Amino acid sequence: MQFSEFLGQVQHRAQLPSLGHALAATRATLVTLGERLAGGEPADLAAQLPREIAHFVVRGEPSSMGTGQRFDLNEFITRVSLREGVDMPLAAQHAQAVLGVLNAAVSPGEMAQVRGQLPEDIRRLLEGGANIVPEGIAASAASAGF
Secondary structure, eight states: OOHHHHHHHHHHHHTOSSHHHHHHHHHHHHHHHHHHOBTTHHHHHHTTSOHHHHHHHTOSOTTTTTBOOOOOHHHHHHHHHHHHTSOHHHHHHHHHHHHHHHHHHSOHHHHHHHHHTSOHHHHHHHTOSSOOOOTTHHHHHHHTTO
């Protein structure tokens, strides 16, 4: 999948007003996903993405690359929210759109390896479909001032 097609699909799925917003959502989501993956998986995933966005997956601190930080869906969405500068319910919607496009853009074998490193709650975001706003996100957003 080409860069412009990837962003166009993110823009459409997340109903974003511009490709710039789609790029911001993509960056926030892929950086966060890269932090969650261990071993050589970030590099393997990046190898199948357009070069313009591949570096987001391997962008973390060199010392933590491939360590596979352990966090759940709420932390995943919190990180996306902070990076993208949107509230948590929007971050959840945007992350789901980006991961849905990622699922379509990358080979099934590679996506199986990515899924194998993710907890069930984050894996659900990859499947797309109906909006998945995790329980507690709205409450967390309100208490955090989002």
